[in-house]
Amino acid sequence: MTQTPNRPVTPVLDRVKIPADMKRLSDAELKRLADELRAETISAVSETGGHLGAGLGVVEMTVALHAVFDTPRDRVIWDVSHQSYPHKILTGRRDRIRTLRQKDGLSGFTKRSESPYDPFGTAHSSTSISAALGLATARDLGGRGLEGESVGDCIAVIGDGAMSAGMAYEAMNNAGHLGKRLIVILNDNEMSIAPPVGAMSSYLSRLYAGAPFQEFKALAKGAVSFLPPPFQEGAKRAKDVFKHMTVGGTLFEELGFSYIGPIDGHDMDQMLSVLRTVKARADGPVLIHAITKKGKGYGPAEEAADKGHATAKFDVVSGKQSKAKSNAPSYTSVFSESLIKAAEKDDKIVAVTAAMPDGTGLARFMDRYASRCFDVGIAEQHAVTFAAGLAAGGMKPFCAIYSTFLQRGYDQVVHDVAIQRLPVRFAIDRAGLVGADGATHAGSFDVGFMANLPGMVVMAAADEAELARMVVTAAAHDEGPIAFRFPRGEGVGVEISPEAQPIEIGKGRIVQEGSRVAILSFGTRLSEAVKAAEALSARGITPTIADARFAKPLDREMILKLAEDHEALITIEEGAVGGFGSHVAQLLSDEGVFDAGLKFRSMVLPDIFIDQASPADMYETAQLSARHIEEKVLSVLGVEVMGKRA
Structure with a gap:
């Protein structure tokens, strides 16, 4: 060679x-x-x-x-x-x-x-x-x-x-x-x-x-x-x-x-x-x-403290890594800082991680509150039931775990948490497509398997400010289990309030008022929906854009109003079929909305395992990018596009 x-x-x-x-x-x-x-x-x-x-x-x-x-x-x-x-x-x-x-x-x-x-x-x-x-x-x-x-x-x-x-x-x-x-x-x-x-x-x-x-x-x-x-x-x-x-x-x-x-x-x-x-x-x-x-x-x-576990590209002689300049805090760091703030005000808040204190951001919480943070090892089943026991004992546990690893503790989520309505807070990191780690680490299924559970509250943050509010919301929720999901990587650069306020359970928000078609986003595809709306405006189409926030309970009032006021409704999420869009479709079916002729489309991850690439490339493959949202809107409205992009 x-x-x-x-x-x-x-x-x-x-x-x-x-x-x-x-x-x-x-x-x-x-x-x-x-x-x-x-x-x-x-x-x-x-x-x-x-x-x-x-x-x-x-x-x-x-x-x-x-x-x-x-x-x-x-x-x-x-x-x-x-x-x-x-x-x-x-x-x-x-x-x-x-x-x-x-x-x-x-x-x-x-x-x-x-x-x-x-x-x-x-x-x-x-x-x-x-x-x-x-x-x-x-x-x-x-x-x-x-x-x-x-x-x-x-x-x-x-x-x-x-x-x-x-x-x-x-x-x-x-x-x-x-x-x-x-x-x-x-x-x-x-x-x-x-x-x-x-x-x-x-x-x-x-x-x-x-x-x-x-x-x-x-x-x-x-x-x-x-x-x-x-x-x-x-x-x-x-x-x-x-x-x-x-x-x-x-x-x-x-x-x-x-x-x-x-x-x-x-x-x-x-x-x-x-x-x-x-x-x-x-x-x-x-x-x-x-x-x-x-x-x-x-x-x-x-x-290195982690013995070089995971590195960016680096110079062999010096070992210096060439990390890209950050334009916004990572979602994980926003979660960590928000949890620390909440714990300052409430000594019942504790945190649990399954051998991922750095990856989940809990290392900083552990530095601050060593006696209130528990690394249980690579033991997701135990982590979930341990958190359930903490909740049964009057504490407010946050179980911070990657979406892909939460799959390993699902029976415990059902049997030990949900059935007993114990207020365990699930901080689900690495939601959606994660990039270089590929299909094995994708967070594709958590919305489906969490939102199907009676009494479970399931949220997804559209940006870092929303995530900070969801941490506060989870801390205040004592009626049963609650989960909030957020992706890998940095936020979109929005301002985060130093005093984040809780969100009313089951209440979404309208981001942009429009007509004819409504785009209902669950999670961080919201920014792509906004980009799509900007492109559509050049065609004289102004869609309504809404941030669902909750997959369970759904904001019934907002969703039914969107259906009533528009000829078409499109949902989009960073998850597999059976998740948020399926729950919206069930609501619309139960209420007879489809009988009135509403056009409905649900944009979800495709029924394949997507191999490693950059997250942007993976979402292109999944057809969940801004241009795909734009094409979906034009399609549902019956607008023909000359020279349609592949």
Whole structure:
């Protein structure tokens, strides 16, 4: 591969087009390959931005896995897959690695449709062990891959942060019961996005701190047979020592796994030896506990508080990121500041996050009110019911959670919150299409699944000033659960009142008076509706524009008045079918409005999963931009457009 200026020289990596090429490399060359792979990963992410630290922490592990196992026949599943960039480079995608997270480029996560080396798509946490166990069980039942290929070893690589989620233990419990040959690598870097919390994190730390010698641990756990011969000999020599020591079994062994570790995940010799031995000898579920360092080998990442978890484009030498200048505060920061203001006045207000204190803006709340902010780990089900318990105990909990992750706790929303009418406040961040993280992180479905619940109040902010008011509204609402959604990114630049006032429940607002057609917006498509109205004015059409604010309860009076006064009504939202527009249609149907001839159109996200691109490009794909609103208005009014734009 010809070197490009400012890109690393990688003679060994240049020889590796697919993992099979690594079989010809010596162990010494594999070490050089790891160094070059790390440099190439840093270089690529410096040009694209993305998740850097996680991948740097598993470079040696990635090389060792592909060198020892026979991928893609052997299936490696990367939990969450933030750490998969080095894997992608080694598996035939190096020529596209600088398209990461861009439109028509490589996904930032593993993706079945992208490569046969990605046997299972991951982007949400703690799913890898379940998927690997399913593959292993299918293998033992004679199953083959979807392309007819045989299935070999099944390996799940999961981080210590992901081990705070119950699903990981559900899978391990089942794996121990089934006894299938399954390999789990616990990538213990003491970080996920934020430092991991809870008893499991403390347990892993004790395992590491209390195990100075690998052979001692192995002997105590009965796993000597899995160790490379030099370690076995050391363990046998230590036999007499253990006659005088009491060492209990690990949690993993109680779940039916043979436990090996901790080992140094950056020591290529250890990684190769352990993996080769496990491959040769394992006959049931095995857990390899590898200690790694997030951001390993790149100073700016190692020194960052989040270990370089997610970065913008950056200068490799200095580590300085090139972030675009902000024109308005982000919605997340407006939520955070508004919640802090509310908490100053009401000591019953508390906040809950599921391992996302920075992403949800609650880190600032936590700095101010440490005893009133709870990071429960990657445990959305627990987060929701924990918040319900706080509400039942007389507190005013704000459960701040991304729309896509709220899906993981939906039964708890229904059973523990809604049925009991407990006043939990759901701050639903990353609503709508989110850009570079693509379909797995899109907030497409929350309006549908929240607004269907009896007694649930569902709001969407049209701009940052409205969001500030919705925080105040939620704080004051004690009659039952309430949710408000807002998107990723910065606001539109409107002024925010220093003393935001609550909104009357179920009351929208008219933004612009017009005639013939009314555009009823729910959420931040309002600004696009205003742009469309400006374009329509050149055609002599002045639509009425309204901000619904509420998907539940609907502003019945306003909506029925809009229907009465206009020949056409168009709703628009940043969500899938079954959400706001569907509720409006139900109201109009119930009231017999359609019998009078009202023309009604509902603009929603299309029935597809939209791949990564900029949010603007994604909304173009979804046909929810200003020009699409303009076209919808002209269409519903029967106005023919010459030279219609595609």
